[in-house]
Amino acid sequence: MSRRCLFGLWLLVAACEGDARPRPDQALVDSVREVAAPSASQREPAQLTRIDVYSAGGEDAAGARVVLLFQGAPLFHQQQLPPQGILPQRIAIELEDTDWGDSVPVSQSVGRGGLRRVRLATPNPRVVLDLEPGATGRVFYLTDPYRIVVDVSATTRQSEKRRPLVVLDPGHGGREPGAANDEYSLVESRLALMLAELTADRLRAIMPRARVMLTRSDDVDLSLEERCALANTMEADVFVSIHFNASSEPVSKGGVTTFVLDTNNDRQALRLAARENGTRTSEVTGIQSFLAKYHRKGQASGSMTLAGKIQRHTLQRGRAVLPKLADRGVRKAMFYVLVGARMPAVLLEASFLTYEPEARALTTRAYRKALADGVASGIASYLHAR
Ligand SMILES: [Zn+2]
Numbered sequence: 001m002s003r004r005c006l007f008g009l010w011l012l013v014a015a016c017e018g019d020a021r022p023r024p025d026q027a028l029v030d031s032v033r034e035v036a037a038p039s040a041s042q043r044e045p046a047q048l049t050r051i052d053v054y055s056a057g058g059e060d061a062a063g064a065r066v067v068l069l070f071q072g073a074p075l076f077h078q079q080q081l082p083p084q085g086i087l088p089q090r091i092a093i094e095l096e097d098t099d100w101g102d103s104v105p106v107s108q109s110v111g112r113g114g115l116r117r118v119r120l121a122t123p124n125p126r127v128v129l130d131l132e133p134g135a136t137g138r139v140f141y142l143t144d145p146y147r148i149v150v151d152v153s154a155t156t157r158q159s160e161k162r163r164p165l166v167v168l169d170p171g172h173g174g175r176e177p178g179a180a181n182d183e184y185s186l187v188e189s190r191l192a193l194m195l196a197e198l199t200a201d202r203l204r205a206i207m208p209r210a211r212v213m214l215t216r217s218d219d220v221d222l223s224l225e226e227r228c229a230l231a232n233t234m235e236a237d238v239f240v241s242i243h244f245n246a247s248s249e250p251v252s253k254g255g256v257t258t259f260v261l262d263t264n265n266d267r268q269a270l271r272l273a274a275r276e277n278g279t280r281t282s283e284v285t286g287i288q289s290f291l292a293k294y295h296r297k298g299q300a301s302g303s304m305t306l307a308g309k310i311q312r313h314t315l316q317r318g319r320a321v322l323p324k325l326a327d328r329g330v331r332k333a334m335f336y337v338l339v340g341a342r343m344p345a346v347l348l349e350a351s352f353l354t355y356e357p358e359a360r361a362l363t364t365r366a367y368r369k370a371l372a373d374g375v376a377s378g379i380a381s382y383l384h385a386r
Contacts, residue, residue, distance in 0.1 A: 046072035046146065048100040051118055051127065053110055054230060062165070063153045063233050064113030067226070068127060070146040074098050078139045088116060091129040091137045093148060098125050114154030142223075149226075151233045164383050165211045166203060167236040169337065170196040171243040171347075174221030179246030181353040184363055188353060189219060191362060192242045195350060198372030199242070199379075207380045224337045232342050238306060238379055239345035241337050244362075246353045254355030255326030256318060258311040259347040260303040262332030302344035304330065305385075310348060310378035317374030321367045322357060344382070348375065 050069040068074075075096040083089050100120060107119040114135030121128045129137065134155035141148055170192035172178035178188030193216070200212040213234065215227045231239040245257065307330045318325045328349075338345045350371050351358040361367035 044072055046070045046074040046095075046098045048074070048095070048098055048104055048125075048127070050101075051104055051108065053108060053115070053118060061113035061154065062235055063151060064110060064115040065226075065230060065233055066115070066118055066127075066129060066150040066152070068093065068148040068150075070098070070148075073146050074148065076148060080137075083133075087130070089131050089133070089135070091131065091139070091150060091152075092121075093127045093129075093139065093150070095125045095127070100125065113152060115152045149229070151229070153233070163209055163211050164207075164237040165213065165234055166238045166240070166379055166383075167213050167215060167231040167234060168196040168199055169215040169227045169231075169239065169241040171241055171337075173216050173219055176221065179244060179353050181246070181359045184353075184359045186244075186353050186359060186362055188244045188246070191244055191353075191368075193217075193219070194368055195372055195375070196242050198369055199240075199375045202373050202376035203379060206376060207383065210380075210383065227337050228341055228345075231345070236343050238382065239338075239341050239343055240306075240310065240375065240379065241335070241345075241347040242375070243347060243349050244351055244353045245349040251352060251355050253326045254352030254358040255328040256311060256315050256351060257328040257349045258307040258314075258330050259333045259335060259338075259349070260300065260307050260330065261335060261338040261341075261345065299342060299344060303338075303346055306344040306379070306382045307346045309381045310346060310375055313378035313381065314348070314350065314371055314374035317370045317377065318351070318367070321364075321370045322361050324357070325351075350375070 047070060048068060049071055050067075052067040052069070054065040054067070075098070077094050079092045079094065081087075081090040081092055104120065107117060109117050111117075114132045114137075116130040116132060119128050119130070120126070129150060129152065131137065131152060132154060135152055137150055137152045139148060139150050170189070172189035172192065174189075176189065178192070180187050193214075196214050197217075200214060203210055203212050213236070215230055216222050227241070228239075245254070311327070311330050315325060315327050333347075335347045338347060351362060353359055353362070
């Protein structure tokens with residue numbers, strides 16, 4: 001797991017906090033923004049290995065995110081190009097000393113979120129984003145792995161802005177399966193995705209006006225900072241990261257917990273935070289004061305209200321299947337995935353994978369569906385009461 005050092009953490013915060021909403025004059029007029037020059041011994045050509053495109057899914061998506069992944073540190077600068085002949089306005093990422101892999105598509109049609117198309121162009125190796133009229137974009141850079149992220153914002157129409165957007169984040173995925181219970185063949189990343197999908201279905205049914213988006217729809221790697229920045233980029237109204245709890249020691253009760261971000265020092269919460277963050281407890285403790293200043297008080301009360309409703313509704317529905325499902329309450333912990341979120345944001349530990357009655361129940365669709373109905377109902381209740 002990466003993001004173990006302060007520098008990595010700074011990038012995370014920069015991605016979620018500093019870069020998420022640039023001042024208007026900062027968006028694309030900076031013509032040059034180069035990577036810190038690698039030392040001479042590291043100067044090998046970088047390779048563009050993948051281009052990932054994320055957006056809210058529908059044609060009315062408020063934005064899209066393009067992530068260029070590299071092996072090796074790329075040198076680049078960005079340009080905003082006005083419409084020219086048949087060409088629309090564009091963002092060009094000019095790459096120096098960079099190859100691209102055969103599997104990178106020459107052109108990807110997108111057609112939503114203000115982004116028409118992503119394509120590779122010459123003579124310089126460059127990646128061009130063709131935008132819709134009025135769309136804007138901004139570019140930032142992350143390491144480990146090296147990637148250039150371009151956030152595109154469509155021109156937002158008032159009617160669209162008023163439809164609430166819920167971002168559900170199935171925890172882990174790809175090389176990080178999260179917790180597991182081998183006896184019941186339970187893997188946290190898979191369960192979290194199932195629960196998120198069921199929650200999305202339910203939410204769309206009970207609140208048709210709401211737009212619902214998942215940070216991942218497959219078993220893929222997704223960094224903590226991308227999950228958060230995605231919600232910020234899309235101007236989400238609610239962010240819920242979905243997880244399942246586990247303990248290396250035998251537990252006499254399982255239960256449901258909903259977390260909001262805090263910088264407190266509770267030992268148990270720290271241990272859980274370390275597991276979800278992929279770091280050691282001591283590292284979480286060490287960065288608390290560093291992160292404390294990024295805690296946004298304005299968003300904290302909304303998060304508490306949202307957490308209370310999700311906790312109550314999830315317990316209530318879960319208990320229809322498991323009457324003794326324990327209430328571990330709403331708590332605070334240092335979860336990186338919540339850092340920098342601009343909207344009410346919570347992390348749900350929906351049950352215990354290592355508590356036998358809950359593990360057994362989680363193998364049934366009835367219990368998963370009950371939990372999903374509870375999460376959806378809690379979110380809907382929060383949105384209705386705003
Ligand atoms: Zn987890």
